[in-house]
Amino acid sequence: MKILGIETSCDETAVCLIEASESFGSNFQFKIFGNALASQAALHAQYGGVFPNLAKREHIKNLPILLEQVMKETGLDPNKPDIDVIAVTVGPGLEPCLWTGITFVQQLVVQWGVPVVAVNHMEGHVVIAMLRREVDSEQLAVGSNYQLTTINFPVLSLLISGGHTELVLSKEFGHYQVVGQTRDDAAGEAFDKVARLLGLPYPGGPEISRLAAQARSSQLAAPFKLPRPMMHEDNFDFSFSGLKTAVRRIVEATPQTDLLKMQVSCEFENAVADVLVKKTLRAVDQFGAQTVLVGGGVSANTEIRRRLAEALAEAGGVSLLTPPIDLATDNAIMIALAGYFHAQKKEFADPTELVASGNLALH
Ligand code: KG4
Ligand code: ZN
Numbered sequence: 001m002k003i004l005g006i007e008t009s010c011d012e013t014a015v016c017l018i019e020a021s022e023s024f025g026s027n028f029q030f031k032i033f034g035n036a037l038a039s040q041a042a043l044h045a046q047y048g049g050v051f052p053n054l055a056k057r058e059h060i061k062n063l064p065i066l067l068e069q070v071m072k073e074t075g076l077d078p079n080k081p082d083i084d085v086i087a088v089t090v091g092p093g094l095e096p097c098l099w100t101g102i103t104f105v106q107q108l109v110v111q112w113g114v115p116v117v118a119v120n121h122m123e124g125h126v127v128i129a130m131l132r133r134e135v136d137s138e139q140l141a142v143g144s145n146y147q148l149t150t151i152n153f154p155v156l157s158l159l160i161s162g163g164h165t166e167l168v169l170s171k172e173f174g175h176y177q178v179v180g181q182t183r184d185d186a187a188g189e190a191f192d193k194v195a196r197l198l199g200l201p202y203p204g205g206p207e208i209s210r211l212a213a214q215a216r217s218s219q220l221a222a223p224f225k226l227p228r229p230m231m232h233e234d235n236f237d238f239s240f241s242g243l244k245t246a247v248r249r250i251v252e253a254t255p256q257t258d259l260l261k262m263q264v265s266c267e268f269e270n271a272v273a274d275v276l277v278k279k280t281l282r283a284v285d286q287f288g289a290q291t292v293l294v295g296g297g298v299s300a301n302t303e304i305r306r307r308l309a310e311a312l313a314e315a316g317g318v319s320l321l322t323p324p325i326d327l328a329t330d331n332a333i334m335i336a337l338a339g340y341f342h343a344q345k346k347e348f349a350d351p352t353e354l355v356a357s358g359n360l361a362l363h
Helices: 041-047 052-074 095-112 121-128 187-197 204-217 241-253 258-287 302-315 333-344
Strands: 002-007 012-021 029-039 085-091 116-120 145-148 155-160 165-170 177-181 291-295 319-321
Touching: 002 095, 002 333, 012 052, 012 333, 029 052, 029 333, 041 052, 052 095, 085 095, 085 121, 085 333, 116 121, 116 333, 121 155, 121 165, 121 291, 121 333, 155 258, 165 258, 177 258, 187 204, 187 241, 187 258, 204 258, 204 302, 241 258, 258 302, 291 302, 302 319
Parallel strands: 002 085, 085 116, 155 291, 291 319
Antiparallel strands: 002 012, 012 029, 029 145, 155 165, 165 177
């Protein structure tokens, strides 16, 4: 089955074409034929975060360009392409942005007459972490074949992105129970806001991570300690806004030197990692999870990955699934993969009734 994937939920416009076969399990195979992505990060940098109307305008501009790029890359006839289904993100995300993808797909359906699957963006982040790949291969290459890794349920997914921070329990593939979530800012949002306080560009995650790594390699201990919000509370919820406020106080009271930026970045990353790891391990214990899966843009963070791996190795017997680093942040391949899963179950949507759903939950 050939699937065209379309993603426009935030500030990444992405289009891809993949081919997948067999049901999700040991025989599943997929291949990437074409993959195009336009990031608006540089455009939003001046606002320190995503500016929805600007993002919408860019998606509208980028979608036809990226589709043409994928059509050329795959040699498909743009008038009557050999595509079996279109998978499009309908939520969660910024509604004006989601609508651009939906409207675009509705126009394609009129021209091509192919069925459509509505995809939950967060399910995309889950599915992309389930791929099997060579240990040292962090990129998925166009033209190569991929399979699923062997997954032992229950799976506990730690989903950490710019809009979400949640712990999700799955007793089988495609079933989700949210067992904990942030009560205020998402982890990625906290990285972005702290970066802004430090005068670092958007998106803040990679910048903070880079400075934190420098601080660690120079063994720069911070002369202050940031809080670990809710870390010892007996639940699976998170809170990151207090951490940002604590950083603001330090930054306002201290001259902004490169040294301070490195120290704050390192201590902030440590604080976020401590809380995420502790809460995840508590949930592993509570729900008897066999596998921990980490997904969403913040799962690109190498320190968080390293600490999760270390803690799970100590706990023993629980495996860790991570997405390829360059597919941890938003992309169309994860949407096409999640779409394939639903297309296989014939869960098609009426294209005229697709609706953008900013707060769409996993269930
Ligand atoms: O999943 P994603 O691409 O978009 C949403 O669905 O929100 O996640 C974007 C978020 C941003 O907040 C960005 O700062 C964060 O992921 N991020 C990182 C890293 N790379 C991206 N956070 C921490 N460390 C990173 N290396
Ligand atoms: Zn995302």
